[in-house]
């Protein structure tokens with residue numbers, strides 16, 4: 357595996373691969389890699405060659421009071437894991453390489469970026485879309501892989517790709533979870549003892565909603581009440597938001613219909629966690645994917 361630090365070299369590698377009609381797969385990450393990332397990489401490896409994994413802790417997507425400095429970084433372990441997986445290129449630019457001092461552009465997907473996560477984390481998605489567009493331009497992949505763990509992010513990136521006629525196909529993959537249901541996340545290393553146990557309430561609350569939907573409940577307020585009951589039973593959890601929204605518009609719905617997302621965010625101490633479930637209508641029934 358070759359480690360690439362500069363944009364010019366990454367572009368050169370990409371140009372050469374595309375000249376040979378090879379289809380590049382890109383998996384953008386912030387490092388501190390876990391099996392959720394590995395599942396994206398494996399999907400990329402089945403569709404594409406070469407596969408580029410980027411590791412870049414993007415300062416522009418962290419708010420001033422967020423954990424940019426403390427965000428878990430484990431470059432050597434990540435490098436070893438990527439070698440073992442047979443990844444072709446690791447693109448790991450410095451912040452200065454990505455954002456020279458005179459950098460001025462902000463990529464913003466309006467409407468979708470200021471609600472839910474965007475309301476709690478102002479500017480977050482502008483940072484995300486700015487860096488993802490840069491990565492897509494630098495690497496020029498045929499396919500780029502994202503996790504439904506960050507469902508709003510995936511929706512926003514798909515919209516950006518449509519609006520800007522980007523060539524890369526945006527692929528969104530399922531959420532990988534621990535055996536007790538906690539969605540894998542680089543930030544899970546912050547969770548200790550009781551907080552780690554309490555964190556499973558996010559997943560349990562989604563499972564409780566799944567059961568209600570299976571019992572033919574379609575009323576969103578009632579579904580959210582079931583979800584809150586599970587979360588309220590864990591005093592360590594401070595719920596930020598829990599909403600059921602249309603999967604396309606991300607606008608709240610009153611009754612389940614079409615494709616919806618159940619999105620939630622909560623804090624355990626200083627650790628912010630998000631989770632979600634996808635609800636898809638199939639005739640008179642709804643399939644819930646957690």
Ligand code: AMP
Pocket residue numbers: 384385386387392393395396501502503504505506529530531532533539540541542
């Ligand atoms: P991150 O390094 O947290 O920015 O995540 C990089 C990519 O991995 C994003 O597209 C995430 O949605 C995805 N990802 C993170 N956690 C998971 C997970 N548990 N399952 C699947 N994909 C994930």
